[in-house]
């Protein structure tokens with residue numbers, strides 16, 4: 261099959277205003293949650309990206325119908341009868357396992373292919389299982405499938421998560437909303453996407469409080485009282501952060517709209533420390549820079565700490581900073597593959613375990629590079645915009661998984677970037 265790549269001509273500017281799409285990591289879970297609604301739920305502001313298409317296939321496979329009208333999805337979960345998600349879909353997208361919680365909630369059972377490792381680490385699902393087991397779910401592994409049953413129904417429980425896992429928190433919330441009695445999740449993930457999911461579940465009849473804090477409390481309601489709803493997905497803080505990193509890289513000013521700046525507090529603090537000007541007004545954020553980039557230390561942590569999904573974009577900034585930066589990756593054990601691609605463009609980066617020592621260089625050079633994951637891919641295109649000469653970014657299907665019309669949005673900001681199919 262002919263390969264499509266992104267060609268970036270460097271030394272270019274980024275300036276202007278760009279609208280942020282709905283959050284990928286929210287919309288995927290909102291689609292899964294619609295299974296509990298047993299009717300037609302309507303979700304607005306859903307990004308046009310390939311991961312959403314995979315989730316649509318996952319829930320269609322369960323018997324739902326999914327219709328798209330622009331950025332709005334109508335999901336009819338009335339005829340969901342199947343409980344199985346096959347390997348061919350889970351292997352394409354790990355987030356497919358977020359149907360586990362709603363399926364055990366609605367049917368008391370589920371059969372979901374076990375996700376394997378992925379490029380950014382082993383990514384176990386032990387915390388999903390421990391949390392759901394506390395609610396009464398029995399698991400068996402059957403030829404690569406996780407078989408979930410609830411011999412005595414779902415009941416509330418008090419669970420302390422070992423780590424505030426986003427996926428485990430979401431699966432537990434989606435199952436416990438229809439469990440008998442009360443559930444408390446301690447050390448819950450606090451990401452804005454969890455708040456968005458809980459807002460939708462509450463609009464469907466659930467009784468959940470505390471989302472956005474580390475203790476989430478759920479008062480179970482009967483499944484029959486859950487109903488479909490209409491919901492608008494929150495803006496994508498990682499997409500916003502990516503464009504703002506681009507502004508910091510080449511000077512901007514770039515304004516992103518459709519994003520709550522409180523979702524990006526730590527990322528904006530770091531841009532400020534790197535020497536950027538930041539303005540927040542309503543749902544828009546503007547970043548510009550006139551002074552040299554200052555070196556900075558960053559450690560990725562669960563929200564509200566610095567997001568791992570912006571680590572590559574900020575490593576790029578550090579690579580052109582004055583001085584040395586240390587970046588520590590604490591969320592995924594193997595998320596530095598981006599560094600070796602950036603080194604091919606002239607960056608000076610040494611990896612020691614989960615720390616990266618980034619010594620600032622004066623310039624990067626265009627080169628052929630490969631997206632190693634979706635955020636790395638987006639950061640490589642930005643690197644090409646700042647570099648001298650031409651950069652060819654390969655494996656761009658990673659970028660299409662999570663960024664709606666990335667090339668079009670960058671072009672609208674003045675970047676010289678295009679998609680092309682290689683002969």
Ligand code: UD1
Pocket residue numbers: 285286288355381382383384385386387388389423424425426427428562568569591592593
């Ligand atoms: C979600 C996001 C992803 C983001 C990540 C952390 C989606 C679709 N993806 O992924 O973009 O980078 O949050 O903000 O929303 N872990 C275990 N056992 C478990 C579950 C997780 O060991 O049962 C580990 C993982 O391997 C990882 C860490 O915990 O090292 C964080 O994972 P988690 O917060 O669950 O991330 P995801 O929900 O997979």
